[in-house]
Amino acid sequence: MAEKTQEQEEQGLKCPHCGKKLEDNFYEYQCGCGFRVQHVISGTKIEDSELEKIFAGEVSQVHEFTSAKTGNTYKAKLRLSADKLKVDMVYDWDSGLKCPKCGKKIMESGKGFFCEGGDFKCWREISGTEISREELQKALEGQGDELGFRSHKTGKTFMARLVLNEAKDGLEFKFAERKSEDTGLKCPHCGKKILETDKGFFCEGKDFKCWKSIRGAEISREELQKILEGQGDELGFVGKSSGKPYKGRLVLNEAKDGLDFEFAERKDGLSGSELTDIARDGGSGAGEGGNG
Numbered sequence: 001m002a003e004k005t006q007e008q009e010e011q012g013l014k015c016p017h018c019g020k021k022l023e024d025n026f027y028e029y030q031c032g033c034g035f036r037v038q039h040v041i042s043g044t045k046i047e048d049s050e051l052e053k054i055f056a057g058e059v060s061q062v063h064e065f066t067s068a069k070t071g072n073t074y075k076a077k078l079r080l081s082a083d084k085l086k087v088d089m090v091y092d093w094d095s096g097l098k099c100p101k102c103g104k105k106i107m108e109s110g111k112g113f114f115c116e117g118g119d120f121k122c123w124r125e126i127s128g129t130e131i132s133r134e135e136l137q138k139a140l141e142g143q144g145d146e147l148g149f150r151s152h153k154t155g156k157t158f159m160a161r162l163v164l165n166e167a168k169d170g171l172e173f174k175f176a177e178r179k180s181e182d183t184g185l186k187c188p189h190c191g192k193k194i195l196e197t198d199k200g201f202f203c204e205g206k207d208f209k210c211w212k213s214i215r216g217a218e219i220s221r222e223e224l225q226k227i228l229e230g231q232g233d234e235l236g237f238v239g240k241s242s243g244k245p246y247k248g249r250l251v252l253n254e255a256k257d258g259l260d261f262e263f264a265e266r267k268d269g270l271s272g273s274e275l276t277d278i279a280r281d282g283g284s285g286a287g288e289g290g291n292g
């Protein structure tokens, strides 16, 4: 042990990449060669004694980290990267969850959660949101929280819950807006209930629909009721192609599966094609079944 005197004088961690003494800038250890490791990794302080083992090639114990993005906690181990320039997280272990399809273990890895049997998977990141083990567990139990996501395709954000899909081999979105409420109104086509969602009013029997927003006009439940009673108010709309504001009333269409426009006066110079367009955009569905 006497030979260790010189090392003891140079206390501190050595760079695992080049062997020089690491500089400690309070925020992280760093080295001129490019190596760096933060003292606090995703909210968790990593002790020097543990870093020493990691630098020696060991995989650390399991730590709980907190995602700065979502605030979700997740478990991971730490390991020196292959190029020895940073410390990576390792996630490949038993998540403790059972596959909903075959009952085997769900293993947790850097990319997500995968059944040992290969028949279930859930990515760690779904539409910009990190899925923790706890979140997956809730989803599998049908208790998933409502989470915010961002569509990779359109960039739009949306709220949804994650639920097990029908095939039981993964998760799918369940949108809150599908939650529908009975309006107390009866479908003019089949007499069944008209339900209200975030987007509009829909017959239980799926044969009537009316969007809540029609060409810039907001359609309330009360307004729909008036319209169905033939008492619709005069509303302000905006022409889709012209951008011009105009006024009109909404009435039940002939097919009784949606609404049509009715113009008291047609002085606003709307073309025939725009009228057709409006009727279609109005969610009347009149154009969908051909001319009946």
Ligand SMILES: [Zn+2]
Pocket: 015, 016, 017, 018, 019, 020, 031, 032, 033, 034, 035
């Ligand atoms: Zn170095």
Ligand SMILES: [Zn+2]
Pocket: 099, 100, 101, 102, 103, 104, 115, 116, 117, 118, 119, 120
């Ligand atoms: Zn399985």
Ligand SMILES: [Zn+2]
Pocket: 187, 188, 189, 190, 191, 192, 203, 204, 205, 206, 207, 208
């Ligand atoms: Zn109906």
